[in-house]
Amino acid sequence: MxxxxxxxxxxxxxxxxxxxxxxxxxxxxxxxxxxxxxxxxxxxxxxxxxxxxxxxxxxxxxPNKKYHDWDDERKTIDTIVIHHTSNDKSLTLSRLNAKHMFRLYRPFFTNPNEDNKAIKGEAISSGHFTNGVQIFYGYHWLVRLDGTPERLLTDNYVGWHAGNWDINTRSVAICIDGNFETSSPDIKVLKSISQLIKDNYKNVPIENILGHNEVNKNTVCPGNGFIGGWKLTLINLIKKNISSSSPFTYKQTSNS
Ligand SMILES: [Zn+2]
Incomplete structure (x- = not known):
C-alpha cells in the first residue's frame, strides 16, 4: 500500500x-x-x-450480531431521489457496498447523534440484509449504463442516501452508475428509470421526483446538467409512460 x-x-x-x-x-x-x-x-x-x-x-x-436498524422509522414512500455514483468507471456491487459502509455508516458510528450514542464502539451494522449477508448500500436501485436496473435495497429499508433523514425515511434512491457531473446520461438509461418508476412507484407525485442536489444543497449529484436539463427529459418520459399504462386513459381516435 x-x-x-x-x-x-x-x-x-x-x-x-x-x-x-x-x-x-x-x-x-x-x-x-x-x-x-x-x-x-x-x-x-x-x-x-x-x-x-x-x-x-x-x-x-x-458482522454485528445484535444489529441495529432504523427501519421502524420508514414512512410511506412519496419521494424519489435520483443520484449518480460520480465514479468514472462502473462500480461492482461489492465495491459500492464497501464505499457506502465507509462513507455513510462509519462516520455515523464514529460520531453518533444523542439518540444513538450507545452504538459508538460497537461493530458497524446497517440492519439490512440480502440472503443473510449484511449490506450497506445507500441506494435502492443502481441503473447500469446499458439501462439494466439492479435492486440493492428492498423498499422497506431506509436508504442512507440523501444526507437528510426525513427525506431518507420516505424516499427511494435511484442511482445511475457513472459520472454525470458535466454530461448527461444516455436516453436508454432515462427510459429504463421511467419504466422502473412506472412499474414500482406509480403513486409518487411527479413533483416529488427530485435530484439529490434538490434535497441537499451541498452536492452537485446527480450532475450539473440535471436541473433544467435531463430532468425534463426524464419527467416527460415518466408522464408519457404512466399515462399510456392507465386503462382509463381517454384515447383520441381518428373517428371521434
Ligand atoms: Zn447523490
Missing amino acids: KYINDELWKKQISQKDWYLRLDPEFKRLENIQKDLSKEDEEELKEEIYSSIERDLGNGSIQ
Missing part, C-alpha cells in the same frame, strides 16, 4: 471498534488527500475502498 499504514490497518481491522482505532489514520489520510492531484486522490480512495471491500469479504470486519 502506498498511502495506508498496512501494519496498523491489519492490527486493528478485526476489532469490532476498528473505525475508532483507525480514526487517527483516516484523519491522516484525509489530510494527505487535500494536497493530492485528482489522479493520486483517486488512487488513495481506491486503496481505502478496496481494503474495506477485501476485509468485508474475508470476514476480517466483524
